[in-house]
Each structure stands twice: as C-alpha cells, then as structure tokens.
Amino acid sequence: MATLIDRRLDGKNKSAVNRQRFIRRFKNQIKKAVTEAMNGRSITDIDNGEKVNIPARDLSEPVFGHGPGGKREAIHPGNKEFVAGDRAARPQGGGGSGGGGGQASNSGEGEDDFVFDLSREEFLELFFEDLELPNLVRTQLAKLTEFKSVRAGFSSAGNPANIDVVRSLKGAMARRMALAAPYTRRLREAEEQLQRLLAEPPVDDSRARELIEDIEHLRARARAVPFIDTFDLRYTNRVKQPQPTTQAVMFCVMDVSGSMDRARKDLAKRFFTLLYLFLKRNYEKIEVVFIRHHTVAKEVDEQEFFYSRETGGTVVSSALHLMGETMAARYPTSSWNIYVAQASDGDNWHHDSPACRDILLKQIVPFVRYYAYIEITPDRHQSLWEAYEEVKEQHPHFAMRQIDGPADIYPVFRDLFKRRVS
Structure with a gap:
C-alpha cells in the first residue's frame, strides 16, 4: 500500500476556504448584522471593515444522540441508592440537546453572541450585493471594449488544445482515399488478371510471377500512404466579436x-x-x-x-x-x-x-x-x-x-x- 506524505508548508491564508464557507452558510445572519452596522457609521468610516455580532442561537446545528431508552446493564461505582434488580425512573425532558441559546438561565449558564470580523472587501460585497442600477440595458456599439469569443469554422494552424479530432480524421481519410486510389485500382486489375491466368491452363509461369510481383508492389505503395499527416490536422477557429456595452x-x-x-x-x-x-x-x-x-x-x-x-x-x-x-x-x-x-x-x-x-x-x-x-x-x-x-x-x-x-x-x-x- 502506498503512503503519501504532504510536506507542503502551511500557507498564511489556509483558513480562507473555511472563512468563505462560513460566510455562505450564515449569510442571512451576517447581512442582517451588516445592515444594522451601517446605520451607525459616519462618512469617514464608510469604506472600512466591520465587526458583526451573530446571536449564538443562530449558529446552533442539529445533532444526533442516543436517548436513555432501551435495556442496558451498567455498574456504577459508589452507588448507595440502587441494588441489582431495581428499576430506575426515566429522566425528565428530551434525551438530546442542541446548541445553547443566548438567554439568561437560573443556573447561571449561557453563551455570548458570536463576534465575526469582516474585511473591507467582504463588508462592501455583502452590503452592495442585492443593489443595482434600475432598468440598465445594453446600448449600441459605442466604445468597443467588450468582445465575445465565437466559433468561426476551422483552421490548419492553432493551439493543440483546440484540435478537432473528428474533423482531422475526416480529412485524413479523404487524403488517404485520394492518394491510394491509383494503386488500389491497378491492384484490383492485377488481381483480376492473375485469377484469369490461373483459371486457363496451361499457366504462363513467367507472367504469373510478374503479376504477383506487381500485386505486392502495389499493396506496399498503398500501405505507404500515412494514416494521418500534419496537413490533415484541423483546429477550432475562434474570433473575438464586439459586443454591445452597458455604458x-x-x-x-x-x-x-x-x-x-x-x-x-x-x-x-x-x-x-x-x-x-x-x-x-x-x-x-x-x-x-x-x-x-x-x-x-x-x-x-x-x-x-x-x-x-x-x-x-x-x-x-x-x-x-x-x-x-x-x-x-x-x-x-x-x-x-x-x-x-x-x-x-x-x-x-x-x-x-x-x-x-x-x-x-x-x-x-x-x-x-x-x-x-x-x-x-x-x-x-x-x-x-x-x-x-x-x-x-x-x-x-x-x-x-x-x-x-x-x-x-x-x-x-x-x-x-x-x-x-x-
């Protein structure tokens, strides 16, 4: 069994993926906190990041646990209340519990709100995400800076990644058929002559050997035509077409x-x-x-x-x-x-x-x-x-x-x- 050892150094942004996953998962809560934070901002700090508070109850996740039901046998050291054969009462309330809430409790236990730091880019992206200029449409071609790559047939030169296999094989097949056609026709005629010569005795041995040599030669010439040549290669051709811009x-x-x-x-x-x-x-x-x-x-x-x-x-x-x-x-x-x-x-x-x-x-x-x-x-x-x-x-x-x-x-x-x- 192969053993793989990852010796790459930990990058300084190794938690960036988890950070973005967290933002996507609790996006509604974060956007609500961002909206509330914007109301208290001044003109000088509009372009900065922000600390947002998310209630701890909003971060709770469902968990699965085993309830106290069923039959089981257990030995509890130091037990002075029960002996073997006693029936223990079922505990009150549910068996499992989710995440804690932020409300006060008479037992003195609780959870503070979760504080999350948003960078400047993340804060502005969340704030402007669902805003737009109303009724914006694409106008006529004015200052052409936008182009769209569209297909424009095939070319005989291009990037190997853009090669069209089917088109290239079709071209190679057509070339082989065209170059081998004279040899194939002569090969067919020589084989027919040899069959007629062998079917009509007495057989002329010298003529038969001559026909056999011609057949071998023609077959070799037909096989010498290459299966595919650089001339056959065809590449997908793309051109940049100007597009209307939203000025x-x-x-x-x-x-x-x-x-x-x-x-x-x-x-x-x-x-x-x-x-x-x-x-x-x-x-x-x-x-x-x-x-x-x-x-x-x-x-x-x-x-x-x-x-x-x-x-x-x-x-x-x-x-x-x-x-x-x-x-x-x-x-x-x-x-x-x-x-x-x-x-x-x-x-x-x-x-x-x-x-x-x-x-x-x-x-x-x-x-x-x-x-x-x-x-x-x-x-x-x-x-x-x-x-x-x-x-x-x-x-x-x-x-x-x-x-x-x-x-x-x-x-x-x-x-x-x-x-x-x-």
Whole structure:
C-alpha cells in the first residue's frame, strides 16, 4: 500500500476556504448584522471593515444522540441508592440537546453572541450585493471594449488544445482515399488478371510471377500512404466579436444654496459618497457627472463637489438646464444609460418650481432610465416636492424619498437602488 506524505508548508491564508464557507452558510445572519452596522457609521468610516455580532442561537446545528431508552446493564461505582434488580425512573425532558441559546438561565449558564470580523472587501460585497442600477440595458456599439469569443469554422494552424479530432480524421481519410486510389485500382486489375491466368491452363509461369510481383508492389505503395499527416490536422477557429456595452452615466446634482445648512449638506454628501462608492465598485463602464447649484449651476470635479464652500440663493432650474444640455451634447440616449440623483432641501424660488417641472417632463425624464430625488428636511415638504409629484404621476421611474437624519440614509439608499425582479 502506498503512503503519501504532504510536506507542503502551511500557507498564511489556509483558513480562507473555511472563512468563505462560513460566510455562505450564515449569510442571512451576517447581512442582517451588516445592515444594522451601517446605520451607525459616519462618512469617514464608510469604506472600512466591520465587526458583526451573530446571536449564538443562530449558529446552533442539529445533532444526533442516543436517548436513555432501551435495556442496558451498567455498574456504577459508589452507588448507595440502587441494588441489582431495581428499576430506575426515566429522566425528565428530551434525551438530546442542541446548541445553547443566548438567554439568561437560573443556573447561571449561557453563551455570548458570536463576534465575526469582516474585511473591507467582504463588508462592501455583502452590503452592495442585492443593489443595482434600475432598468440598465445594453446600448449600441459605442466604445468597443467588450468582445465575445465565437466559433468561426476551422483552421490548419492553432493551439493543440483546440484540435478537432473528428474533423482531422475526416480529412485524413479523404487524403488517404485520394492518394491510394491509383494503386488500389491497378491492384484490383492485377488481381483480376492473375485469377484469369490461373483459371486457363496451361499457366504462363513467367507472367504469373510478374503479376504477383506487381500485386505486392502495389499493396506496399498503398500501405505507404500515412494514416494521418500534419496537413490533415484541423483546429477550432475562434474570433473575438464586439459586443454591445452597458455604458452608463450618473448625474449627481446637489443643492448648495444658503437654505442648505451644514447639517443638511453633510447628509447630502453622505448619500452621494455612498452612491459614488457603489457605482465605482459594481460597474466598470460608468461615468459620474457632478453638478452643484445655487442660483447658478456648474459642473465640477469630485473634489470641488464634496468640499467646496460656495453658496448662494436657490434656482433649481439652473441645474436642470445644465444637465439637459450636457445630456444632449455628450450622452446620446442611443448609446448611454442615463441616471440622475438629486439632493435638495426643497426650498426653491416659488416661481422656479413650475419651470423645473416642465424641464423634467420635456427634456430629462423621458430620456433617463431612473431619476431619484432626495429631499433633506425634517419639516413639511416645500414647493419643489409638490412640483415633482406631478412628474412622478406620469413617469413610474421617477422616485422621491425624504431624509430626516443620518439614520435614514442607508435605508433610503437601499430602497432606491434595490434589485428589481424582472
């Protein structure tokens, strides 16, 4: 019997497989703990790992054990209560027991919750797992970077791993038949002549020997044709075919007017930070356009969008005009999936709200895949919300949510971008 000895050194990640198996097995409990942990996070630690607590009762597993039933004989040393022949009473309760629970007991025994450390990648993967951009479709061929390998017949050269055995043998058989055909035909004629010569006495021995030599020679020539040649080999040919890409652009529109105080701007920045992290992690071909506005709107970069201190009055239509012009100039709907996320406190110049409604209905909403409006106010809704409600009645892909405080950011975000069942 062979004996195998594994002398490989233990790797530092030797428990990685067991770790992933544990995450898959208790995924529901971990996801619930991740969701609860996100509610207490700040803008500075959104991209870190997390310690999650899983109740010990959720980790219990069924076990099999032998009950106390049946007949058995046993000798217990030091027994002073029973003698041979006495009948012992059956113990109260079940025979087996599962994992312990986390509740208090009068015996002073219990189990603490199980604490599990999630890395940054594991934490973000669990949090963003069931989120997606709604209504994302494959657009026309624009920036062709995706290719699909498709079969394109056969070639006489290629990788040995791609050799087509059946096609190669068919080619070899056809070649052998073509090259050996002249010898086979002459061989058949010589054999027929030899049979006729032997059937008509007297037999001409010299002629018979000559025919026999021709037959042997023709058989040798026919056998000399190789069974398979490099010329016969055929390989599966594959070519890369361009595929439509899922290009998408997200317009992030933030109100930085004077009515947006520091606390409200901080809530808006938290929401957009979470959105930006989600987009960059889950989608490769995505562009993000940042627009800030007060009385005047302008397109800015990421740094200025999150950290600029510019402020002023409130004219929301300026941002919508700029967004519509940018969409028409750089992002045609035939090639791009367009998304919009807008955050404001809803406090707009009264005469400007109807103009915002008209711009949305005519220039923006019919051409976007999804529009999400977040109003950051603990008070009653402002005039902008009332105008946007008219847009929502006509377009089901226009979503509106209200955020009162930091605890509402993550539930609202997950509700806006949860995976829809098609």
